[in-house]
Amino acid sequence: MRAFVITGPGAAAVQDVGEPVAGPGDVVVAVERAGVCGTDAEFYSGHMTYLHTGQAAYPVRIGHEWCGTVASVGVGVDPGWVGKRVTGDTMLGCGHCARCLGGRQHLCADRFEIGIRNGFPGALAQLMAVPVRSLFVLPDSVDATLGALVEPGANALRAVRAADLAPGQRVLVAGPGTIGLLAAMIAEAQGAEVHLLGEHGSDRVWTADDLPDLRWDAVIDASTGTGVPARAVDLVEPGGRVVFIGIAAHPSPVDSRALVLKDVTATGVLSGSGGLAGTIKLYASGAVDPRPLVAATVGLADAATVLSGQRLPGWGTGPKIHIDPRE
Incomplete structure (x- = not known):
């Protein structure tokens, strides 16, 4: 073959x-x-x-x-x-x-x-x-x-689940690649107000320079930027959630003091395992295309x-x- x-x-x-x-x-x-x-x-x-x-x-x-x-x-x-x-x-x-x-x-x-x-x-x-x-x-x-x-969608679904968003809550997704855009689609389908930090794919797209000062109930980092994880923790609302699914080529440090003092929940996501069946259902229903x-x-x-x-x-x-x- x-x-x-x-x-x-x-x-x-x-x-x-x-x-x-x-x-x-x-x-x-x-x-x-x-x-x-x-x-x-x-x-x-x-x-x-x-x-x-x-x-x-x-x-x-x-x-x-x-x-x-x-x-x-x-x-x-x-x-x-x-x-x-x-x-x-x-x-x-x-x-x-x-x-x-x-x-x-x-x-x-x-x-x-x-x-x-x-x-x-x-x-x-x-x-x-x-x-x-x-x-x-x-x-x-x-x-x-x-x-x-399905496989990249399952990664994105696990990230959205980890963000634990209620309908109407606001999430910032950093990184407008496939995983980031899939996460944005899934979060929007579940009733969240979705914004993207990047240059592609949504009406609510911002760059690092023009990002508005809004309440971010959750931040999903699907980027590969070394400075984005720390900024995600800085941006998220106290008591909110930060989800890390992007992997930078070099160390991307986060100050644990910022996590503690803001009472932030931080979650890492490795792979779509656990999200495959749910992603198939989303696609089959037409809720996410x-x-x-x-x-x-x-x-x-x-x-x-x-x-x-x-x-x-x-x-x-x-x-x-x-x-x-x-x-």
Whole structure:
């Protein structure tokens, strides 16, 4: 089969690789659509932290935002899965440690991360093997574009849940990338007054220079700015909530004294685990439709162009690019 393989910083190609076989408890998925994000771009550039901590190594087969159809199943898996349209969790815990048994497999010390951690092959390929326990069935109302937006949407949903907003409360979302815009959409669908700190995507968009002096009941930091976390704590209303989901390339310190003296609740969000089912429901109901965020859908041959940050003529302005591995 064809797969996109990153072999080193700035070096990648579509290669012919062996087809996966479904092991016990696994299924093989025919991938229909896969998204790429900043993490994937960091693998391509060589800046991804896991490359320097030993949790990842070249060659890397990326792709953790995906949807497809179950093509075959392994031993112990109900054959009824074959033909089902699915997406799945990126985080694959060991299944037997205290964190996994407590429903926190995304924090398992020995976890695999599809297309990211410990060499688990990702979705920029025609076929992909994954554990059946990680799967979520997609209803007919969730098309391929929405299906590949479930994983980032689940991250955003967890961030909005952590902000704990009541209808009518005001939230500032910093970082107008895919996660930030998804968080804004979800918060708005739940009745919050949403403002964006950035340059894209909403009527209430502000820059660092013209941000109004308003009461911010919660701040969601979906940016990669090193100074944004501290500013988020400074901006939030005393007793409010700050949610950190963006990751800066360099340390982004927050003064714990500011948290204490303002009685602020600060939460970090890692992954969409726990938010996947809820995101599918939001998309299926039509309450949130993030498809305009996808600027283009291209084939595997264009993946390197996407990862290098280039935009080709005819592509839209949205922050997300999707890959169709069948092309």
